[in-house]
Amino acid sequence: MSSSPSIQADATSSHPPAHKPDPTILNTNNTSSTTTTSADNNDASQRGLSSTGASAASKLASAQMRLRGALRQFPDFPSPGILFEDILPIFANPSTHEDLISALELHVASAYPTKPDVIVGLDARGFLFGPSLALRLGAAFVPVRKQGKLPGPCETASYEKEYGQDFFQMQADAIKPGQNVLIVDDIIATGGSASAAGSLVKKLGGSLVGYVFILELDFLKGRAKLDAPVYTLLSSQEAKQ
Ligand SMILES: O=P(O)(O)OC[C@H]1O[C@H](OP(=O)(O)OP(=O)(O)O)[C@H](O)[C@@H]1O
Numbered sequence: 001m002s003s004s005p006s007i008q009a010d011a012t013s014s015h016p017p018a019h020k021p022d023p024t025i026l027n028t029n030n031t032s033s034t035t036t037t038s039a040d041n042n043d044a045s046q047r048g049l050s051s052t053g054a055s056a057a058s059k060l061a062s063a064q065m066r067l068r069g070a071l072r073q074f075p076d077f078p079s080p081g082i083l084f085e086d087i088l089p090i091f092a093n094p095s096t097h098e099d100l101i102s103a104l105e106l107h108v109a110s111a112y113p114t115k116p117d118v119i120v121g122l123d124a125r126g127f128l129f130g131p132s133l134a135l136r137l138g139a140a141f142v143p144v145r146k147q148g149k150l151p152g153p154c155e156t157a158s159y160e161k162e163y164g165q166d167f168f169q170m171q172a173d174a175i176k177p178g179q180n181v182l183i184v185d186d187i188i189a190t191g192g193s194a195s196a197a198g199s200l201v202k203k204l205g206g207s208l209v210g211y212v213f214i215l216e217l218d219f220l221k222g223r224a225k226l227d228a229p230v231y232t233l234l235s236s237q238e239a240k241q
């Protein structure tokens with residue numbers, strides 16, 4: 001699907017206009033927002049994002065703006081018609097790196113009364129923040145890797161993404177049956193990668209409690225492929241000048 005010229009053209013022509021509001025920032029009642037619960041009074045409040053009511057919401061909104069401001073876009077990478085979102089500048093600046101981890105920690109603390117046992121990060125950009133988030137939450141970190149990288153018995157799933165086809169693998173003993181698993185990745189585009197990762201988690205006996213992404217290319221409707229709650233910190237792609 002991803003190499004189809006018509007889909008690539010769609011991906012570019014459907015970019016929302018730059019002035020389109022980010023519902024994550026403007027509407028704290030939607031499914032992408034972070035609600036405040038007693039669970040907010042945890043470590044997140046000690047690290048940059050306060051945990052109480054309006055204050056937490058406004059700090060989250062300003063963190064979201066800084067994170068969106070850090071993104072860079074590269075047209076026609078890695079193939080014609082794709083507007084590539086580069087998340088790496090977030091990690092080049094300790095302040096936006098902190099914004100990211102604290103915002104995600106706050107979301108998990110608010111949305112999951114029982115903390116996940118395992119954070120699963122997707123190869124490769126899910127490895128940039130999955131382990132830090134897991135450490136903050138006191139959860140295990142487990143990678144989903146591209147085929148051929150993991151030793152020992154593995155489960156495999158094939159998938160299509162916005163710009164290609166691939167295979168994901170997990171080590172067969174990476175998750176204990178019944179563990180609560182949260183999948184994290186930088187971007188959801190078509191949802192192919194995330195859906196394949198979810199199928200692997202379930203094959204291993206994990207209980208998939210949700211997905212967390214930094215950015216959603218919402219015009220590709222990837223979340224429709226996922227059968228667990230989806231949270232995205234920045235809920236739409238906005239073309240930058
Ligand atoms: O929703 P989808 O259409 O499946 O696309 C999203 C996936 O594409 C990118 O990964 P990529 O495979 O490019 O690997 P990388 O992280 O190694 O760059 C991104 O990091 C997501 O994992």
Ligand SMILES: Nc1ncnc2[nH]cnc12
Nearest residue numbers: 082083084085162187189
């Ligand atoms: N447009 C995009 N930018 C960055 N990573 C992606 N993964 C899938 N689509 C992407």
